[in-house]
Amino acid sequence: MTSIISIKNLSKTFRGADGVEVHALENISLDIPEGEFVSLIGPSGCGKSTLLRMIADLIQPTGGQLTINGKTPQQARKDREYGFVFQSATLYEWRTVIKNVELPLEIMKHSKDERRARAREMLKLVELGDFEEKYPWQLSGGMQQRVSIARALAFQPRLLLMDEPFGALDEMTRERMNNELLRIWTAMPEMTVVFVTHSISEAVYLSSRVVVMSPRPGRIAEVIDIDLPRPRGSATRDLDQFFHLTSRVRHALRQGVGLGIDE
C-alpha cells in the first residue's frame, strides 16, 4: 500500500517567552498508508496536536521531512488535500447549517447548484438533513460537531485530520459520534483519517492503528495495530480482544510517561 503521509525524523522546537527552547516533538518517523484510520494518543504536552497541525501546514516543523501524497504540506494545503475538524465545531455563527457546509465549496469556487447539492448530501450523511436552515446556536454540541464533519467532507478530501473532535462531548454522545464516524469512514473506503484523542477506548474502538506518544520531548513510544474485526459496534467494546488492546495502549502510555520523567 502507498503511504499518503510520510514523516521522517520530524522535529519541532518552540522558543518560549523566556527564551528557553521547548522540544515539542523530537525525531518522529511515521508512515500512514492510504485508507487507514490512525489515532494519535498521548498525555497533554506530548505534541500530538502539534504533529497534526504540521501535517495540516498550520504549524511549520523545525527539522525533518513531511510529505502528503508526495507533496510538501504547504502544497497539499493549497491543493485542498485534507479536511480539518477542530475540537470546537468552529461553525460561523452568522451562517445557517447548510451555508456552513457550503463554506469550503464557496472558497473553492464551486457553482451555486453544486454547492447546495453537495452540502445537502453531506448533511444527510451526518443525519442532519432536517436542520439545514438552523443557526449553529440552535444545535446541541454533538450536532454542531457533526455539521463540522460534514463541512470537512464537503469537498471530498482524501485525508481527514481530526483534532480531539469529540473531546468536549459527554461520554454517551461521544460513543454515538464514534459510531457515526466509523459509518462515514466505511462509506468512503479511500479516505484516510488521522485522529487525535486522549481517550484510550475511543482510539482502540475507531482505529486500524494507534500511535502512542510520550511527552517532553514529544515522540512516538509505540505503534499498536488494532486488528479488531469490522464492522465494529457496541458488541466490539465487550470483546476480550478490545479489553486486551486497551490494556496494551494504557501500558504503553504509562511507560511513555515514565521514559519522559526519567530523562
Next chain:
Amino acid sequence: MAAATERIEPNARAERPPRDSSGMRPLLSSILIIVALCLLWEGLKSFSKSVDYALTVGETTIDLSLFNDTQLPHLGDILGAFSEPSQRNGPPLYAMLLENALYTLWAAVRGFVIGGVIGFALAILFAHSRLLQRGLLPYVVASQTVPILAIAPMVVIWMGRAGALEWSVPIIAAYLTFFPVTIYTLRGLTSIPSTALELMQSYAAGWWDILIKLRLPNALPQIFTALKISATASVVGAIIGELPSGIQTGLGIAILNFSRYYNQSPPRLFATILMAGLLGILFFAVIAGIERLVVRWRAEVAS
C-alpha cells in the same frame, strides 16, 4: 442507528426561554421611567416654592431657589412653547424647530456617511497592515483629543475658501463619527478565534475571502455598536459645526439664538434642546432597526 437517539425534531430545540416578544414590558418600563423623571423634575420645582429655599443634607446646603421658573421651567411650559409662535408673527415653534432639525439632520447624515466610510476604510487598512496600524493609529487617537470647538472654525474657513461652505458642517460631524467606527471595526476584524482563522487557512483561502466571509461578518455586531455611537455623535457634531459656520439655519443656530433671549423665554431653549435630543434618538433608533435586520443570527440570541 447511531444518531437515532440524538435525533431531535428540528423545532423541538429552541430551549431558550421564550422572550417577551410582545414588546409590552419594555414599553411599559420606559413609560414608567419617563413618568418618574417628570415627577422628579416637578418635585424639585415644588421645593423652590417652599419657605426655606434651602435643603441641608449633612454639611451640604442646596439652594432650592435654583429650581425656580427661570432656571428650570415647568414641563407644561416647555411643551406649551412648541405651539407658541417662535417670534412675533412667526410660525409656531414646533414648525420652526422641525425645519431646522431637518436641516441639521441632513448635515449629520452626510457627516455620518463620510465619517463612516473613512472610519471603515481605515479599519480595513489597519487590519491588514500592522505597519500602518502602528504608524497611524496614534494620530487617529490624538485627533480625538483636539477639541472639536477648535477644529470647527478652521474647517469653516477652509471650506469657505474652497467654495464648499455647505460641506463644512458635514465634515465637522464626520470628524466626530469616523473614530468610533475605526476603533470598533478594527477590533471586530481582528478579534477572531484562532481556529476560525485556521479553518480558512486549511482551505488555502485568500485575504479577500477571509475578509468577506470571516472578518466582516465577525465584525458586524461591533460595527453596528460603532454606528450607533456615531449616529448620535454626528448630530452633536452637526450642531457644534453650525455655530461658527455663519449659516442661518439649523438646531445649533436655534440654540444660539434662544440662549441669547433666555431670560425672556426659558422654555424655548429647553424645547430646542428636547428637539436635539429627539433627533439623536431618532437617528440611533434607525441604525438599531437596521442592525436587527442585518445581524439576524444575533437578534435571535440576544436578550
